[in-house]
Amino acid sequence: AASCVGSPPNARSSIADVENLLIETPDRPHTRLGDIAEVRMVPQLSTIERDGVTRSMDVHASVAGRSVTAVAEDVAAELKKVQLPFEYHAYVRGEYAESRAAMLQVTLFAASAAVLIFFLLQAALQSWRLATGMFLSLVAVSGGVAAILVAVTGTVSVGALAGLLAVLGLALRNGLVLASRVDQTGEGDESWPDRVAAAARERFAPMLTSTLVTCLAFLPAVVMGSAAGLEILHPMGWVVIAGAVISVLINLFVLPAMMLHSGPVSRRLGGVAHASQ
Numbered sequence: 413a414a415s416c417v418g419s420p421p422n423a424r425s426s427i428a429d430v431e432n433l434l435i436e437t438p439d440r441p442h443t444r445l446g447d448i449a450e451v452r453m454v455p456q457l458s459t460i461e462r463d464g465v466t467r468s469m470d471v472h473a474s475v476a477g478r479s480v481t482a483v484a485e486d487v488a489a490e491l492k493k494v495q496l497p498f499e500y501h502a503y504v505r506g507e508y509a510e511s512r513a514a515m516l517q518v519t520l521f522a523a524s525a526a527v528l529i530f531f532l533l534q535a536a537l538q539s540w541r542l543a544t545g546m547f548l549s550l551v552a553v554s555g556g557v558a559a560i561l562v563a564v565t566g567t568v569s570v571g572a573l574a575g576l577l578a579v580l581g582l583a584l585r586n587g588l589v590l591a592s593r594v595d596q597t598g599e600g601d602e603s604w605p606d607r608v609a610a611a612a613r614e615r616f617a618p619m620l621t622s623t624l625v626t627c628l629a630f631l632p633a634v635v636m637g638s639a640a641g642l643e644i645l646h647p648m649g650w651v652v653i654a655g656a657v658i659s660v661l662i663n664l665f666v667l668p669a670m671m672l673h674s675g676p677v678s679r680r681l682g683g684v685a686h687a688s689q
Contacts, residue, residue: 427451470505479566481512518573529584537591545670546587549662553583553655560654561647571644572651579655582626586663590615594671605672612668623660627653 423429431446445451461468475483488504496502529550534543557579561572593611602610633642633649 427453481567514570515568536588539674541674542591542671545674546584546591546667549587549659549667549670550580550583552662552666553579553659556658557651557655561651564650565647567647569644569647571646571648574644575648575651576655579652579659582622582656583659583663586615586619586622586659587667590663590667591671604675608668608671612664616664619660619663623656626656 419430419433423433431444431451433445434442435445437443437448461470473483484504491502491504494502526547530543530547533546534540537543537546554576557576558568561568565572590611593614594607597607597610630645630649630652633645634653636642636646638646
């Protein structure tokens with residue numbers, strides 16, 4: 413059995429000094445410790461951390477050259493192959509696990525919001541075909557932004573999601589304003605292709621200007637990289653710049669083509685035109 417024996421600091425320099433300590437026993441007043449006990453050095457944790465009622469040990473690692481998500485998934489896969497003793501277990505914790513749970517919630521909310529947005533577009537445009545085209549344009553913007561983000565940063569962060577929401581809002585507004593201008597030009601005798609072309613020409617300069625200003629505003633965050641204090645703004649800048657460029661191209665070239673294909677619907681945006689101006 414192990415025992416705890418107190419000693420002055422000068423008697424702790426070696427095992428021999430500890431063995432020469434004199435202690436009192438019931439049958440002898442002064443007994444040398446080495447005569448009645450074995451003195452040896454063994455490793456012992458300076459602190460014992462606990463998770464609930466069980467002992468725990470954290471292993472920390474810094475990741476470079478790869479995304480945290482990819483490394484954490486590889487570590488979790490390797491841990492499943494390790495045969496641990498009874499009642500021992502290992503798992504990956506930290507920002508990766510928290511971000512993965514948060515990403516699942518964001519995905520569920522995004523899917524619900526996408527369905528709601530689609531039906532709101534149909535109610536505003538009064539055309540299933542045009543609503544589908546505008547909704548697919550938002551999907552194209554999201555897909556393009558995601559591809560660029562993964563290629564550049566290798567991961568999806570909270571800042572990137574915030575930037576994506578801003579880009580989708582900008583793309584949706586530009587699309588609705590374009591559709592409303594097409595509807596407003598229907599008061600004359602112009603044909604449907606002429607109305608679409610006139611509205612696209614009218615919205616070209618405002619869309620291009622807003623896109624340029626947006627890109628210039630986030631350009632410093634992209635150029636400076638992921639420096640201290642820019643952990644959120646750096647991926648957000650990439651998302652906003654890429655999304656703004658993709659959305660303006662879709663709204664100026666793809667969306668008018670969809671409108672030509674869908675055909676005219678008389679006064680379908682009477683309320684949207686006033687709200688978008």
